[in-house]
Amino acid sequence: xxxxxxxxxxxxxxxxxxxxxxxxxxxxxxxxxxxxxxxxxxxxxxxxxxxxxxxxxxxxxxxxxxxxxxxxxxxxxxxxxxxxxxxxxxxxxxxxxxxxxxxxxxxxxxxxxxxxxxxxxxxxxxxxxxxxxxxxxxxxxxxxxxxxxxxxxxxxxxxxxxxxxxxxxxxxxxxxxxxxxxxxxxxxxxxxxxxxxxxxxxxxxxxxxxxxxxxxxxxxxxxxxxxxxxxxxxxxxxxxxxxxxxxxxxxxxxxxxxxxxxxxxxxxxxxxxxxxxxxxxxxxxxxxxxxxxxxxxxxxxxxxxxxxxxxxxxxxxxxxxxxxxxxxxxxx
Amino acid sequence: xxxxxxxxxxxxxxxxxxxxxxxxxxxxxxxxxxxxxxxxxxxxxxxxxxxxxxxxxxxxxxxxxxxxxxxxxxxxxxxxxxxxxxxxxxxxxxxxxxxxxxxxxxxxxxxxxxxxxxxxxxxxxxxxxxxxxxxxxxxxxxxxxxxxxxxxxxxxxxxxxxxxxxxxxxxxxxxxxxxxxxxxxxxxxxxxxxxxxxxxxxxxxxxxxxxxxxxxxxxxxxxxxxxxxxxxxxxxxxxxxxxxxxxxxxxxxxxxxxxxxxxxxxxxxxxxxxxxxxxxxxxxxxxxxxxxxxxxxxxxxxxxxxxxxxxxxxxxxxxxxxxxxxxxxxxxxxxxxxxxxxxxxxxxxxxxxxxxxxxxxxxxxxxxxxxxxxxx
Numbered sequence: 247x248x249x250x251x252x253x254x255x256x257x258x259x260x261x262x263x264x265x266x267x268x269x270x271x272x273x274x275x276x277x278x279x280x281x282x283x284x285x286x287x288x289x290x291x292x293x294x295x296x297x298x299x300x301x302x303x304x305x306x307x308x309x310x311x312x313x314x315x316x317x318x319x320x321x322x323x324x325x326x327x328x329x330x331x332x333x334x335x336x337x338x339x340x341x342x343x344x345x346x347x348x349x350x351x352x353x354x355x356x357x358x359x360x361x362x363x364x365x366x367x368x369x370x371x372x373x374x375x376x377x378x379x380x381x382x383x384x385x386x387x388x389x390x391x392x393x394x395x396x397x398x399x400x401x402x403x404x405x406x407x408x409x410x411x412x413x414x415x416x417x418x419x420x421x422x423x424x425x426x427x428x429x430x431x432x433x434x435x436x437x438x439x440x441x442x443x444x445x446x447x448x449x450x451x452x453x454x455x456x457x458x459x460x461x462x463x464x465x466x467x468x469x470x471x472x473x474x475x476x477x478x479x480x481x482x483x484x485x486x487x488x489x490x491x492x493x494x495x496x497x498x499x500x501x502x503x504x505x506x507x508x509x510x511x512x513x514x515x516x517x518x519x520x521x522x523x524x525x526x527x528x529x530x531x532x533x534x535x536x537x538x539x540x541x542x543x544x545x546x547x548x549x550x551x552x553x554x555x556x557x558x559x560x561x562x563x564x565x566x567x568x569x570x571x572x573x574x575x576x577x578x
Numbered sequence: 579x580x581x582x583x584x585x586x587x588x589x590x591x592x593x594x595x596x597x598x599x600x601x602x603x604x605x606x607x608x609x610x611x612x613x614x615x616x617x618x619x620x621x622x623x624x625x626x627x628x629x630x631x632x633x634x635x636x637x638x639x640x641x642x643x644x645x646x647x648x649x650x651x652x653x654x655x656x657x658x659x660x661x662x663x664x665x666x667x668x669x670x671x672x673x674x675x676x677x678x679x680x681x682x683x684x685x686x687x688x689x690x691x692x693x694x695x696x697x698x699x700x701x702x703x704x705x706x707x708x709x710x711x712x713x714x715x716x717x718x719x720x721x722x723x724x725x726x727x728x729x730x731x732x733x734x735x736x737x738x739x740x741x742x743x744x745x746x747x748x749x750x751x752x753x754x755x756x757x758x759x760x761x762x763x764x765x766x767x768x769x770x771x772x773x774x775x776x777x778x779x780x781x782x783x784x785x786x787x788x789x790x791x792x793x794x795x796x797x798x799x800x801x802x803x804x805x806x807x808x809x810x811x812x813x814x815x816x817x818x819x820x821x822x823x824x825x826x827x828x829x830x831x832x833x834x835x836x837x838x839x840x841x842x843x844x845x846x847x848x849x850x851x852x853x854x855x856x857x858x859x860x861x862x863x864x865x866x867x868x869x870x871x872x873x874x875x876x877x878x879x880x881x882x883x884x885x886x887x888x889x890x891x892x893x894x895x896x897x898x899x900x901x902x903x904x905x906x907x908x909x910x911x912x913x914x915x916x917x918x919x920x921x922x923x924x925x926x927x928x929x930x931x932x933x934x935x936x937x938x939x940x941x942x943x944x945x946x947x948x949x950x951x952x953x954x
Binding site for chain 1: 586592595596599627628629630631633634688689691692693701812929930931941949950951952954
């Protein structure tokens with residue numbers, strides 16, 4: 247049987263990881279790549295380096311568009327390594343027939359978001375391909391950041407850390423699903439797409455002892471926690487009630503049969519912080535409007551190494567798995 | 579303004595769940611034996627595992643997971659039909675959710691899609707209309723699956739197709755019914771052992787909204803098994819277990835409804851009428867792991883065979899019988915004879931991203947629920 251690539255292999259979860267390790271890691275194997283961080287740490291630990299490609303449907307959605315996404319995505323990956331985003335490249339592949347006005351809107355929101363990060367685009371590439379070769383527009387950005395705090399790594403989490411999220415989770419995924427399904431929500435639901443560097447800077451300026459940070463993009467918070475549990479060989483125990491989820495997002499999950507922890511985010515990150523600094527970190531995060539629901543959600547233990555355990559309000563335990571497959575609705 | 583969360587918050591209230599756990603513990607002490615309660619419906623299996631309810635049960639109460647997951651019971655033969663249809667030129671195959679992940683002899687519908695087939699999933703069968711409208715030069719085949727819950731929606735789709743004279747939608751029907759398969763579990767002589775292990779049933783929720791609770795009366799009256807029709811939230815299930823224990827302790831066997839906010843004895847008569855208008859019982863349906871069960875599925879009436887993909891595409895539909903993987907225990911699990919961890923390939927050769935058996939595919943399947951939530 248000829249093996250072909252399935253959509254599930256791009257889900258940010260289990261199948262995706264398998265594809266990456268069996269095809270790409272195998273070919274490109276080196277010490278830096280194998281650390282599997284959000285951004286590669288290079289040049290004697292002074293620079294962070296990351297790349298990301300963006301394709302989203304619809305291109306414009308509540309709270310952001312593909313342009314803002316393309317800048318936030320790469321800058322956030324740099325910020326997660328404690329780096330200040332500095333220089334970006336921007337490559338676009340555009341489908342023949344794409345409206346110029348939409349392109350200008352997209353580029354304008356990129357410009358605005360670069361400003362938020364204090365970064366500039368220093369190199370670019372543009373390709374136009376025949377109708378049908380890509381879905382409207384694909385954008386790739388690659389970025390370099392200057393590391394201001396060394397040693398942040400998802401391989402170093404220990405039982406001295408606690409786990410935090412910076413805000414309520416799942417907004418981006420829920421917004422995209424609602425838009426795709428044409429669900430008319432007369433609500434405040436919008437994507438969390440946002441640059442995280444300002445929040446990271448505030449935490450670093452206050453000398454918070456941060457062990458690891460990771461933005462919870464595809465695969466959601468569940469994927470991040472599972473990656474960390476495996477990378478640092480620890481058990482992460484999460485208290486379900488402490489995970490902030492907005493009413494709008496729980497509503498979408500309820501209707502479509504998803505879990506908020508599996509939904510994608512574009513301005514939400516998970517932090518492992520030393521216990522003694524946790525409350526202070528929450529306080530600093532809460533000074534940002536979008537982080538009003540920042541919360542300590544769990545602890546690090548040795549109960550089930552390499553696993554994430556979710557604790558219910560009535561005392562039962564279950565594993566929180568890495569999301570797998572395509573996100574599909576339930577049947578009945 | 580009323581929030582959606584008002585609808586479920588109370589049914590997931592930790593204090594209420596803990597209170598029921600205490601009540602169940604007290605009642606269970608009065609039992610003189612171990613009892614098994616079968617939740618027929620995969621939706622309940624999912625609730626039970628997701629909320630960790632076995633951890634709240636006393637040692638003498640065991641959940642037996644039943645055959646009520648529409649994806650799990652789909653035999654490879656039917657999936658091969660879907661695959662063959664999807665691989666036809668100018669066909670768009672439309673189905674519901676998890677169905678696209680179940681492996682058939684040649685792979686799953688997901689694999690068919692990556693080989694160029696146009697396979698789409700919809701939330702409601704009526705969404706098929708939009709796909710047909712946008713693709714007038716394609717033949718749209720709706721691969722209809724599900725129990726009593728989804729059957730009326732397929733009937734409603736056919737109703738629109740006929741009334742609006744839509745030419746490019748055909749239906750492949752795989753709708754099955756609950757009571758016949760429940761009976762099979764109790765009376766099939768080879769499975770005497772199964773019968774004695776089931777002391778009571780947790781009745782399906784959404785199926786009962788359509789059919790009414792009356793369909794379970796034979797189980798209470800003839801077979802002496804209490805049936806409580808339960809909602810899908812953890813408080814619903816805990817309350818239903820309490821009601822079952824009370825019946826057993828008082829020596830009663832009745833059909834009771836816990837899910838009173840949606841279910842009554844007679845069900846949705848309009849929906850039932852719509853089903854009867856277009857469908858009739860097929861002689862038998864081949865259930866995965868359970869074999870043929872007489873009168874346990876619907877087919878389109880002969881008068882509507884012009885819409886029946888199984889008739890129209892008869893020439894290209896594979897007819898071979900398929901063998902399940904010889905180590906896969908799905909059959910035993912669907913009968914309630916085995917629990918997922920007893921299967922030697924569970925979690926090793928067979929995982930949600932690479933399922934061997936169908937119970938590992940759907941989130942309502944027992945294996946997927948055990949794998950995902952860990953049965954800690």
